[in-house]
Amino acid sequence: MAAMSLGFIVMVTPWTIQEVVAACTGSKPPPFLDFLATWLALSNSFWNPFLYWLLNNHFRRISREFLYTKVRIYNKLKC
Numbered sequence: 747m748a749a750m751s752l753g754f755i756v757m758v759t760p761w762t763i764q765e766v767v768a769a770c771t772g773s774k775p776p777p778f779l780d781f782l783a784t785w786l787a788l789s790n791s792f793w794n795p796f797l798y799w800l801l802n803n804h805f806r807r808i809s810r811e812f813l814y815t816k817v818r819i820y821n822k823l824k825c
Contacts, residue, residue, distance in 0.1 A: 749801050754790055761787040 761783040764775050774780070798805045 750794075750797060753793065753797055757790040757793070758787045 764779065764783045768774060775783070799809060800806075
């Protein structure tokens with residue numbers, strides 16, 4: 747769980763710092779940095795399932811069972 751929290755902090759911190767600096771100084775960051783910080787923070791949602799699968803044995807087992815069940819059902823319907 748600590749790795750998940752650390753991953754979230756690493757991904758969201760640049761955006762948070764950028765927003766605090768912009769609010770305190772009244773200036774806007776360069777568009778490239780704004781784009782990069784925003785998409786880094788938003789990509790956290792994309793990486794979460796992969797990190798859970800990599801770091802959590804229970805989640806890995808449940809997801810494997812779920813996928814196998816879906817594949818078996820799909821194959822039965824296909825025939």
